[in-house]
Structures are given as structure tokens and as C-alpha cells.
Amino acid sequence: xxxxxxxxxxxxxxxxxxxxxxxVFDIMSKHPRPLTADEIYFLYLEQDESISLSxxxxxxxxxxxxEIITKTLLTDNNKACYVLRHGHKHLLVCLNxxxxxxxxxxxxxxxxxxxxxxxQFKITGHKLELYGLCPECQ
Amino acid sequence: xxxxxxxxxxxxxxxxxxxxxxxVFDIMSKHPRPLTADEIYFLYLEQDESISLSxxxxxxxxxxxxEIITKTLLTDNNKACYVLRHGHKHLLVCLNxxxxxxxxxxxxxxxxxxxxxxxQFKITGHKLELYGLCPECQ
DNA sequence: TTCCGTGCAAACGCTTTGCACGCAT
DNA sequence: ATGCGTGCAAAGCGTTTGCACGGAA
Numbered sequence: 140x141x142x143x144x145x146x147x148x149x150x151x152x153x154x155x156x157x158x159x160x161x162x163v164f165d166i167m168s169k170h171p172r173p174l175t176a177d178e179i180y181f182l183y184l185e186q187d188e189s190i191s192l193s194x195x196x197x198x199x200x201x202x203x204x205x206e207i208i209t210k211t212l213l214t215d216n217n218k219a220c221y222v223l224r225h226g227h228k229h230l231l232v233c234l235n236x237x238x239x240x241x242x243x244x245x246x247x248x249x250x251x252x253x254x255x256x257x258x259q260f261k262i263t264g265h266k267l268e269l270y271g272l273c274p275e276c277q
Numbered sequence: 278x279x280x281x282x283x284x285x286x287x288x289x290x291x292x293x294x295x296x297x298x299x300x301v302f303d304i305m306s307k308h309p310r311p312l313t314a315d316e317i318y319f320l321y322l323e324q325d326e327s328i329s330l331s332x333x334x335x336x337x338x339x340x341x342x343x344e345i346i347t348k349t350l351l352t353d354n355n356k357a358c359y360v361l362r363h364g365h366k367h368l369l370v371c372l373n374x375x376x377x378x379x380x381x382x383x384x385x386x387x388x389x390x391x392x393x394x395x396x397q398f399k400i401t402g403h404k405l406e407l408y409g410l411c412p413e414c415q
Numbered sequence: 416t417t418c419c420g421t422g423c424a425a426a427c428g429c430t431t432t433g434c435a436c437g438c439a440t
Numbered sequence: 441a442t443g444c445g446t447g448c449a450a451a452g453c454g455t456t457t458g459c460a461c462g463g464a465a
Contacts (some may be wrong), residue, residue: 155439157445176430183372191447196430200443217357217455218429231398240396246388247405258378260369262409267385271390271400293464295420314454327421334455336420355430356454420463427456438445 140168152205159190163198164207164223172239173211173220173230211266233273242269278306281394290343297328301336301362302345303400311358311368311378349404371411 140148145164146156154160166182174182176195183190196254199221201209210265211220231240236250278288283302284294292298305312308388312320314333321328337359340346349368350356361367369378389400 155444157367158440159446167358189437189447192429193448194446200431206332217355221356231392231396231400233398234318235360240398241394242392244388244395246384247407248381250384251407254380254382255409258369259412260371260378260407260409261415262369262407263372264408264409266404268404269385269389269398269400270404271393271398272403274397277399287456293419297421327422330454331423331456332421338456354454417465418463419459419465421461423459423461425457427454429454430442431452433448434448435447438443440444 140165154201154205154206158188159194160198160201160237162186162188162190163195165206167221167223168225169223172241173222175218175220179221184240187237194195209266211268229267229269231269231271233276236273236276238273240273278303286345290345292339292343296326297332298336298339300326300328301333301409302340305346305361307358307364309361309363310379311360313356313358315378317359328340349406367405367407369407369409372408374414376411378411 142161145161149156149160163179166179166186170182176192176199179195179199180190180192183195193222199208199210202221203210206224208221209224227245228241228243229245231242233239242251245267247265247267251265254260255262280299282291283299285292287298300316300321304324314330314337316407317337318328318330319334321333337346337348340359341348345364346359347362349360365383367380367383368381371377383405385403385405389403389413393400
């Protein structure tokens with residue numbers, strides 16, 4: 140995604156365009172897997188740019204509000220991970236090597252109606268993580 | 278579950294029986310919803326018993342190892358929640374009032390074979406959280 | 416008696432916040 | 441020119457850990 144397009148996306152969401160926000164967004168789209176705040180921080184430094192960790196947290200919080208990204212907490216280490224919400228995907232985590240794969244299938248949608256009927260809730264979203272062993276680790 | 282049975286369960290898992298472990302287990306079975314460590318702590322105090330928070334964390338970690346309980350991290354507040362693993366259930370969280378309902382339906386099982394074929398992973402478990410608005414909050 | 420479990424307090428690490436400065440608008 | 445975004449440092453807060461004591465086996 141070009142800088143221009145990112146700028147437009149930000150404008151559409153009412154966000155000011157800054158180099159930090161642009162680069163955080165860029166990093167997340169070039170590394171389409173769940174990243175922790177400090178992973179993003181180090182990837183940022185690798186681009187020969189400096190940034191404050193707290194700025195990253197603030198940007199991530201902002202992106203969350205605008206639903207540009209998703210926050211996930213992998214159970215292992217209590218660290219939060221963030222991913223761009225390009226479409227709807229789920230994570231498949233290898234319990235041994237921690238490798239993460241994405242799954243396009245989403246069984247949940249088909250059942251949302253049933254669950255709404257059963258619970259009277261209005262379902263607006265869901266989070267699904269799958270665990271298992273990857274081919275190499277089996 | 279009677280104290281005796283809990284004792285047997287602990288023995289089966291190779292755990293010493295202590296009043297703290299017994300009461301933590303008791304509290305979790307009497308409040309079958311995701312509890313944070315400090316919720317358990319306060320429920321413990323309500324029983325006119327005192328305990329250290331760190332003991333609770335150690336007990337929870339132990340129960341996790343033995344797979345007596347499950348750990349979930351609700352995205353809101355970075356706090357971990359714990360539930361007994363009586364059978365397989367999922368959470369339905371109201372985004373407005375934070376009330377939590379349990380859902381018996383689990384659409385995921387039916388798709389595990391498909392996902393295994395598509396990914397070559399051996400799927401061993403999953404975590405599903407649903408979000409929405411409860412009847413009162415809609 | 417032995418060793419594990421617990422309580423207490425301090426440490427830890429991720430995340431958040433207050434404040435002053437600088438940049439986008 | 442104005443107000444929002446950022447950097448820095450410090451605070452916050454859930455969780456973990458070290459150590460000495462007490463209780464389970």
C-alpha cells in the first residue's frame with residue numbers, strides 16, 4: 140500500500156498523517172502476522188528510524204479504535220499481539236514451535252444465527268484461535 | 278464436588294491436598310465463569326479465609342499444568358481469566374456491559390477435519406470468544 | 416522428618432500516563 | 441496559529457519470584 144493510499148485511509152478515519160503512523164502501518168502490512176508492540180518497535184528501528192515505544196502503544200490503540208487492526212492475547216506470555224484486519228482470518232498456532240499459520244476458513248459465521256437465537260445476543264464479532272502441531276513438529 | 282472427591286482428584290494428578298487448593302477449586306466450581314485471579318482472591322476472603330494472591334497465582338498455574346482449568350485473556354483489560362474445564366464451552370461477551378454468557382454450541386469441531394486437510398496441522402484445541410450485545414444492551 | 420506449599424514483600428515486565436516540545440492542519 | 445502527536449521518564453498494575461516458615465505426607 141502506497142503512502143498516498145495510507146494517507147487517504149487515515150483521512151477517511153479522521154486520523155492525522157504522521158511518519159510514525161505511516162511506518163507502523165507499513166510494518167504491519169509487510170509483516171502480516173501477529174506482532175507484539177516491541178516487535179514492531181524493533182522492526183521500526185531496523186528501518187533506521189527511531190520511535191518511542193509509548194508512541195507505538197498509542198498508535199496501536201488508535202488503530203484499534205478505528206478497527207484498522209485486531210488485538211489478540213496469546214495465552215503463553217501475556218503479551219498482546221496486533222494484526223491488520225485485512226479481511227477476516229483466524230490463527231493456527233503450533234504448540235511446539237509457536238509458528239503461526241492463518242486459516243481462511245471460518246466456521247463461526249454459519250452458526251451465528253443459531254447462537255443469536257439461543258442467547259438473544261446480537262453477535263457482532265468473534266475471535267478464534269486454533270492450536271495444534273504443524274507438519275514439522277508432529 | 279465434595280472435599281473428598283477433590284482430594285482424590287488432586288491425588289490422581291499428584292498434587293498435595295491443602296486447604297488453599299481445595300478452596301480455590303471449590304470457588305471455581307461454584308462460580309462457573311471466567312474469573313480473574315483477584316476475583317478468586319476476593320471470593321476467597323468472603324469465605325472468611327485469608328490467602329495470599331501469589332498463592333492463588335501459583336495454584337492457578339498448577340491447575341493449568343494439570344489441565345484442570347483453562348486460561349483465557351479477555352482483550353479488554355489485559356487480565357487473565359480462569360475457568361474449570363468441565364466439558365467444552367465458549368464465551369459470549371457483551372461489549373457494552375461486559376456480561377459473560379456461555380455458549381454450548383461449538384461450530385469449530387465440525388470444521389477441524391477440513392482445516393487439518395487444508396493446513397496439514399494436527400489440531401488439538403481451540404479458543405473461541407464471541408462478542409456482541411446482550412438483550413438488555415441492544 | 417522431609418520436602419513441598421504458603422505468605423510476605425520486593426522485583427519484573429508490559430503497558431499507560433503527565434508534561435513539554437514539535438509538527439500536521 | 442492551534443491543537444494534536446510524540447518522546448521521555450516515571451508511574452501503574454497484573455503477575456512472578458526469593459526467602460523463611462509451617463504444614464502435608
